[in-house]
Amino acid sequence: MLWYLLALLVINGYISAVVAGRFGLVGKRWAIAGLLTGPAVYSVINVKQRMLLRKSLGFVFTRISA
Incomplete structure (x- = not known):
């Protein structure tokens, strides 16, 4: 059982x-x-990934007006 969990974590790390x-x-x-x-x-x-995409498009800061 422990080997199965270890193998699952290794595969998850690769993916x-x-x-x-x-x-x-x-x-x-x-x-x-x-x-x-x-x-x-x-x-x-x-x-x-979304943060990097927004940064590359120029949306660095988001302002919320109340």
């Missing part, structure tokens, strides 16, 4: 690196995050 590489992020950092957190890292990769 996290591949997905991060597609978005132009550093793969090694996200592979380590995938090893430690499991599948929860995919939502964080998506948020980081």
